[in-house]
Amino acid sequence: MPCRHGEPRPGAVTVPLERDGMTIVxxxxxxxxxxxxxxxxxxxxxxxxxxxxxxxxxxxx
Incomplete structure (x- = not known):
């Protein structure tokens, strides 16, 4: 849930995922x-x- 002090807005983000010592961004x-x-x-x-x-x-x- 959001922090309750702001509204979620559509946007785009960077997502790093790690697996077995490998990072995929x-x-x-x-x-x-x-x-x-x-x-x-x-x-x-x-x-x-x-x-x-x-x-x-x-x-x-």
Missing amino acids: FREVPALVCENCGEAFHDEAVTAALLKQAEQAAVAA
Whole structure:
């Protein structure tokens, strides 16, 4: 949940994911971003797509 002091607004964020000592960075990921604290929230479809892409990258590395 947002910090309760700001409204989440549509935006894009950078998301780093780490796995087995490897870091994968996704840029311009759609998210709702709290205007007060900057915390980002992703819907289920975005999260699933990020995890799938990270898994594919880990296998290819």
